[in-house]
Amino acid sequence: MFFFPFILLFLAPSTFAEVITLEPVTVQSSRLSNERRSVQVITEKEIADSNAVYVGDLLRQSSGVDWTNSGFAYIRGGTGAQTLVFVDGIRMNDPSDPNRAYDFSSLDLSQVERIEIFKGPQSVAFGSDAMAGVISISTKKPHSLQKSFSLLGGDQGTFRATGSIASPIRKGISVNLRASHLRSDGPSTALVSNGDIDQKQLTSAGISLNFRPSIKNEVTLGSDISYLKQDLDAGSFLDDPNLNSKTLQKTAFVRSKLSFSESSQSQILLSRMWNRRAYDDRADPGDASPPQDSTYYGTLSDLDLSHRVFLHSGHEVVLGGEWKKEKIGIESRLSPVPLKKNHLLTVGVFFQDRLNLGRGWTTEVGLRHERPSDFGSSTQKKIGLEKRFGSDTKLNAAFGTGFKVPALY
Ligand SMILES: [Ca+2]
Ligand SMILES: [Ca+2]
16 A cells, blocks of 8 residues: 555654663564574664555565555465564464464554564474564553654545653653554455445554663563454455454553573563454345354463573573463354364473574574473474674574464364
């Protein structure tokens, strides 16, 4: 979609005397270092300069990433089901989706600060769903005293209002509030449309509290909510004038980052994601699919621990474990959907080792063992070798495996 904004009003952030600046903390960046992987980063400035309205407008410009108008990303020819998505470190792949894929439609780009795309299998670090790659989104969380408000309008009846405020409460404690509303009469969900207008309304809000007792230790509590109402189509090539969905998504998390010494750091993340998606459809000429009246419920609870140790200069070990519980429910009055299971419990442990051999040579090995209830167990491996030539050139060869737990219906 090409987008031409005709109004842009932005009240620049105002910064006052007390400024607390924190580096963004994501679980991903601690495990998947940018230097040594096929990673693409889209920065806040690039997002602002692009004038894009949807996350997909940016993802589709990235090499090796394809995009559908219905909101799913495909990395290196893999499917949306094989792409693991994190928002602020929280797993977002919806257990109530038939493929356990993440629908980016519920994410307002105006709330996004940074997008990292890790290409290739990352199952050693993150387990199931990371077969084709990982997309990690960081939302805007300024910790200094800031107020901002913006309005944006464009073609296809597009209008967006965004506001945020961040403020220190007292020394070492800050709060961040933000909200946005987006409405649009397009683009069509079907790639080929015969004039059917697909409206979209997305309302999002979030709050986070950050405690920073010392320079290297911090705890963040946060919660986000979004409500999306959108018209859909009956596939990529078939308009449907009366199919729509309503999606309510909520997340809550507590994250702590602790440094025991210069050479030892831990991260603990406890998160929960709720997703409720309701479809409404009526029969119409050309619509071969039966009418729908169904609601999908999915929750995902996750406890993720990792500990990083620098044994000596150039030798780094990461150990970690994860406990994850997903649960789904489906209500369908017209055509009941049988479930294989209504919940899944997964426990996993992993380690990664990176060793600098000198003369520009670095090796990396990793192993993860994961046991999803009733689906057997799985061990994932990776091995890599890198040779640097000066500061600008490197040669990297890597082998990694990936896996995916079956969807629950
Ligand atoms: Ca439609
Ligand atoms: Ca229909």
